[in-house]
Amino acid sequence: MSDIDIIESDIIAAITNIRSLDELDALRVAELGKKGRVTGLMKQLGKMSPDERKVMGPRLNQLKTNLSSAIESRKTVLETDALERQLKSEQIDLTLPAPPEPVGALHPVMQVFEELSAIFGDMGFAVAEGPDIEDDWHNFTALNFPAGHPARETHDTFFFSPQGDNLAKVLRTHTSPVQIRTMTENKPPIRIIAPGRVYRNDWDATHTPMFHQIEGLVVEKGIHMGHLKGCLIDFVKAFFEVDTVEARFRPHFFPFTEPSAEMDVKCDRSGGTVKIGQGDDWLEVLGSGMIHPNVLRNCGIDPDEYQGFAFGLGVDRLAMLKYGMPDLRPYFEADPNWTQHYGFRPWLTPSVSGGLSE
Ligand code: DAH
Numbered sequence: 073m074s075d076i077d078i079i080e081s082d083i084i085a086a087i088t089n090i091r092s093l094d095e096l097d098a099l100r101v102a103e104l105g106k107k108g109r110v111t112g113l114m115k116q117l118g119k120m121s122p123d124e125r126k127v128m129g130p131r132l133n134q135l136k137t138n139l140s141s142a143i144e145s146r147k148t149v150l151e152t153d154a155l156e157r158q159l160k161s162e163q164i165d166l167t168l169p170a171p172p173e174p175v176g177a178l179h180p181v182m183q184v185f186e187e188l189s190a191i192f193g194d195m196g197f198a199v200a201e202g203p204d205i206e207d208d209w210h211n212f213t214a215l216n217f218p219a220g221h222p223a224r225e226t227h228d229t230f231f232f233s234p235q236g237d238n239l240a241k242v243l244r245t246h247t248s249p250v251q252i253r254t255m256t257e258n259k260p261p262i263r264i265i266a267p268g269r270v271y272r273n274d275w276d277a278t279h280t281p282m283f284h285q286i287e288g289l290v291v292e293k294g295i296h297m298g299h300l301k302g303c304l305i306d307f308v309k310a311f312f313e314v315d316t317v318e319a320r321f322r323p324h325f326f327p328f329t330e331p332s333a334e335m336d337v338k339c340d341r342s343g344g345t346v347k348i349g350q351g352d353d354w355l356e357v358l359g360s361g362m363i364h365p366n367v368l369r370n371c372g373i374d375p376d377e378y379q380g381f382a383f384g385l386g387v388d389r390l391a392m393l394k395y396g397m398p399d400l401r402p403y404f405e406a407d408p409n410w411t412q413h414y415g416f417r418p419w420l421t422p423s424v425s426g427g428l429s430e
Contacts, residue, residue: 079109080135087142093150100143110136177415181284181403184391185267187422187429188286191310192265194424195303197288200264202250204271205232208239210249214370215328223327228273230281243271247287248328251363251382254289255371260378262291267387277399284387291363291373291380297331300360300381308337308357312394313428314349321360329361329382346393355393358385394429 083103090096104110113132117125178186189199202210217224227245234240250266266287275281290299301321308317321333335358340351348355360383365375388400395414397403402410422428 076113076131076135079113080138083109083139084142087139087146090146090150093147093154096143096146096150104136104139110139175408175412176418177411178418179403179411180391180395180397180414180416181387183416183422183429184387184394185284185286187311188265188267188387190422190424190428191307192288194310195263195306197263197265200250200254200266200289201268202244202247202253202266204244204269205241206244206249207241210252211242211244211246214252214367215248216364216366216370217327221327223325230271230273244268245272246270246384247285248382248384250287251289251328251367252371255291255368255373260291260293260373260380262289262380264289277401278389280388280400280404282404283400285384286387288383289363289380290382291368291378293378295362295379295381297362297381300362300383303381304335304358304360304383308335308348310424310428311390312348317349320354324359324361326359326361328364328367330364332359332361334359335383345396348393357390358383360384 083099086099086103087096090099102108110132113135117129117132120128193199211229212221212224213219229245230243232241232243247266247268247270250264250268254262254264254266266289268285269282270285271282272279273281288303290303301319305317305319308319309315318338320336322336324332324334326332334356336354336356337348338351339349339353339355340347341353342351346355360381363380363382368375368378368380388403391397392400397414416429
């Protein structure tokens with residue numbers, strides 16, 4: 073075996089053992105570069121006789137070609153390996169199951185707000201809002217509670233410290249002030265509901281210092297008690313998802329309505345739960361009445377031209393009745409187990425046509 077053959081097989085063996093592109097490049101420089109063994113052999117050509125050179129020249133060229141192509145093919149192998157390793161490390165298994173459904177549930181009070189908006193929205197009511205911190209005028213005076221009127225005291229109001237000569241602001245004790253805001257800012261015809269938080273100094277199994285109400289207000293020409301009854305009976309049927317309901321309107325007193333009535337519906341209390349639309353018991357569901365002429369006047373509406381009705385109901389209690397929660401206090405304790413148990417899937421928006429509750 074000639075020196076050339078030995079060098080060739082030596083280098084080819086080294087190339088075959090190489091594991092990385094960097095090492096391969098280092099070998100190429102070492103063997104084929106200026107100081108390499110192959111260049112050393114080429115340099116000897118000059119010292120050879122023409123006859124020797126004729127034989128050795130092509131052989132050395134052949135050696136260079138063989139080594140270059142061995143390096144090239146090793147390079148391809150190493151590059152392919154590297155690519156495969158990278159693809160494997162970045163692989164995504166598309167057959168993995170989707171992540172679990174997000175935990176969290178819509179609070180029953182929010183669900184009932186959604187249901188009420190769907191029902192009244194279907195009857196042409198818009199949603200109105202007002203501030204939680206109210207002044208005395210909107211919360212009481214404009215609603216026909218004169219100063220010193222005993223009805224103010226039944227509200228167990230939370231008062232702020234008075235500022236200057238102004239009467240103390242209050243945490244609104246009901247959603248009725250939104251009636252005043254709506255009637256002063258809009259011309260009739262008006263048809264709104266006002267859902268929101270209200271506050272009273274009270275705390276037991278059925279009362280919490282913050283609770284939720286929804287107010288309803290209709291002001292149009294020629295509105296009478298028949299409209300009030302029809303609207304509220306339709307509402308109760310839609311809300312409790314029953315075909316018939318027997319209702320009675322019991323005379324009552326509210327300063328802002330005249331006449332005023334509380335609405336009761338027939339229910340069945342046997343078996344520990346309350347079933348609406350059947351049975352022989354009565355259940356009070358809301359307060360209502362024809363808007364007092366003083367209230368219309370306080371808002372710049374002429375009571376000889378326009379009439380209206382209003383109603384207000386406790387949303388927390390309504391949710392208790394419909395979904396069977398026995399106690400009001402856990403509503404506000406933020407216990408995730410309770411919310412998981414009584415809560416609703418947030419993306420199922422209630423609608424009259426698509427279903428209110430699932
Ligand atoms: N604001 C009353 C309350 O909190 C509820 C109410 C009764 C509202 C009769 C009304 C109504 O609009 O007409 O007790």
